[in-house]
Amino acid sequence: MNFPASLLRRSCVAYFLWEFPVPYPGVDRPPSGTAPQASPAAKTTAGERGAGHSPRAPHPPNPQQRTHTMNDRIARAALTRLFDAQDVTGRTLVGTLGAYAALRVATGDQPGHTFGHITDVDLTEALNRWAPRMADVDPERDLAEIERLGGGFLIPGDEHWPTGLDDLLDAPYGLWYRGDITHGIPAPERSVALTGSRDSTSYGAAVTGDIAHKLAQRGICVMSGLGYGIDAHAHRADLAGFSGDGAATIAVAAGGLDRDYPSGNADLAAAIRAGPTA
Template structure:
C-alpha cells in the first residue's frame, strides 16, 4: 500500500520525463524516493545524480510538496468510476515495461473489467488535428476494419484523426474486448478537448481513458509530447494517417521506433501539406507504407 500511495503522489510531484526523479525511484524505490524528494528524510548522495542536480531538483519540487494529497486523488478517481494502476497490478499494461521511462502509475476511468489488451492486440492511429476528408475517410475505414477483427484502437482523443479513429472503432466493435483506449495529457476529471467529452464517455463504455497525470492536472504542450510515448507503448503498431512536416504525430512514431515497435504511414497527395509528415517517415525509412486495415493487421501479426 505504501508503494501505491507513494506512486500516486509521485505522479503529482514529478513531471513526466523528470530525469532526476526517475533516477531516485530507480535507485531507492517509490516510497523512499518520495520521502527524500519531500524532505521527509535527509538528502544523501546517489551514484547517478550529482549533488548540484539534486539540489536544483529539490528546489523545483518544493512548491508542489504542499499540494500532495495522494489519498484524496485516489478517492477522486474512484468517485469518477476509475482507479490507479501500478506495475505488478493485474491490469498493468505489459507494453509499459518496454519504456525506459515508464509511468509511475496509470490513472484510468472506464471499464477495467475488460482489461487492457497486449500490444499484439492494439494499433495506434494518430495524425493531424485539422484532418482532411481523405484522412478522415482512411482513418474511419482502418479503425472500423481493425475493430471488426477484435483489434483495439489506441489514440489521444484530439480533434481530427484521433477522434475519427475512436468513433470508427466504437462503430466496428464486436463488444468482446475494449474497442478503443484514449490516452490523455492531463487529469481525467476533465476530458480534453471538452468538445470530445461525449466521445470520451462512449469510449469508457467498454474501454478506458488513461493518463499518467493525477486528477486536476492541466494539459501542456510538454505533457502532450510525453503522453505520446504511452500511446506508442500500448500498441504493437503505430500508424500515422495524416501529418504535417512537424506534426506531434511524428513524435509518437519516434517513440514507437525507439522501443522497437512497428511504424506505419499512409501515403497521400504530394500536393497535400497534411501528408508531408507521412511522406517524410516513408522517405527516411522508418515506416512501412500501408493503405488499409488488412495491411495493419498483417504488420501487427508479423
C-alpha cells in the first residue's frame, strides 16, 4: 500500500498523502440548492476506532447526501493542492465553514469577510499566498488520475478512513493512496513505524531486518518511508515475513503518487502495492 506527501506520489498496498492536512470539526456546507445534512455522529467507540473504520457508510443512500459527499471530496482534493499543512488561515476556514465553502472563499467564488479568529489582514495575506497555486488546482483531473493509477482519495467519513487521525489538530484534509485497501488501514495496535538513516551500516540493516521480520510474523504492519537504507530494509523484511490479512507494509513517501521516489526503489514500491505474496 502506498501513501504520499505531495499530490500524486507514495506506498502498504497503498500510498497516503500526509502533506495536505485538515481538521473537520463540522459538516461541510453543501452547494446552494442542496438540503443541509445532519451533523456527523459523535466519535466512534474504541473498538470501532481501532478497526480503522467509520460507522458512516462510504456511499450514502440518499441522493442529496451523495451529492454533498462528492462536493466534499472534490473540495478536499483541491485543498490538498492549495493549502500548506501548517496553513492556519486555511485550517480555520475549513473548521469554520467546511471544505466546500472554504474552497469557494480561497478561490474567490465566495466573498471573503472576517471569520472567527481570522482578521481581514490574515485573509488578504492568505488569498495572495494561494493565488499563484490556482493554476494547478484541478481536483477532477487529480481524482481521475489517481483512479487510473489504481488508487483513490479517502476523506473523513469514508469506510476506510483511519479515525485515529480525528484526534489530530492538523489532521489531513484527505489521504491519497495507491494499492489495495480492501481490508482497511491497520489499527494502531497492529502497526509499527520503523525508519532510519538512508546511509545505514550493515549492522543497522541486519537489526532492522530482524525486527521487521519478527513483527511481520506476528501480523504487524510496518510503516516506513520507501527511502534507501533502513526504510527499504524494513519494507522488504516485512514483506518477506508477513502472515495475516491486510497490508503487510505501508510506505509514506516524500513525493506524489504518480512517480515512485526514489526511482531506485521502484521495484520495492511495486511489491508493496502488490502485497506480501508478490
